[in-house]
Amino acid sequence: MPRHAPIELEKFVPYQLSIVSNTVSEDIAREYRERFDLGTTEWRVMAVLARYDGDGLSARAVARLTAMDKVAISRALARLVANGRVLRRTHRGDKRRSVLRLSAEGWRIHDVVAPLARQHERAFLERLDADEQRALARILDKLLATDAAVR
Template sequence: MADHAPLELERFLPYRLSILSNRVSQAIAREYQDRFDLSMTEWRVMAVLARYDGEGLSASEVAARTEMDKVAVSRALTRLVEARRVSRRAHDGDKRRSVLRLSAAGWKVHDTVAPLARAHERSMLAQLSADEQRALLAILDKLAPV
């Protein structure tokens, strides 16, 4: 019989980070999914478009900034454009490139959801002391620089 060394997933850092990310994201997502029929991917796309509003991003740029799969971003953008939450127009210098921006309806959703997301973040961080919060942010900056 071969020797096996199974991973202890409950102690494996990537697994634990994934679980934490899912828990946090799903807690926030429940609110905007029910209220706005908005998926997690759609919200992340909207958040990136809002953050970089002055730049007018392409779908590829959205995928790169979110580090999400291009197909998932494309599907989310299709739904957001159909729901008129995102506008798509051809780039002035390159008709093959689309420029994406939040529409007025998209901004309305964003301006409702963003405070909910910030409140969830504050609630989660309130479980940590000020020193723990600083340490967590320093660790995140080190492991996943922005």
């Protein structure tokens, strides 16, 4: 047994994960950043506003739904509102809350970026065969579930 047992970074799973994850996320992010001057957090906010487009979400709800912290959300919203992509009103009955909705312009951008993101996801998954794709989906679901359970 060697005295020092160094880690082989390229076989270390957390490291591998971070490379794969950063690469694919960065590929997608670059495209909508260049085309719409949109940051990652901003895009995620838009995505949840699009999906839960019922009565308008609060910033807190957006934070929960994106698993990001409220300061990041606050900053993203400031830009989105300033750029006319999100409409912000005050909740009647609770003046602390904001009521958030995509604007028409926000929807227009969403309807370009969402398919584009899906396209990137597809291209990414196509580097795997069908079995591997299924396995990856299973694994990620399981990890996310057990992770949520732990916290």
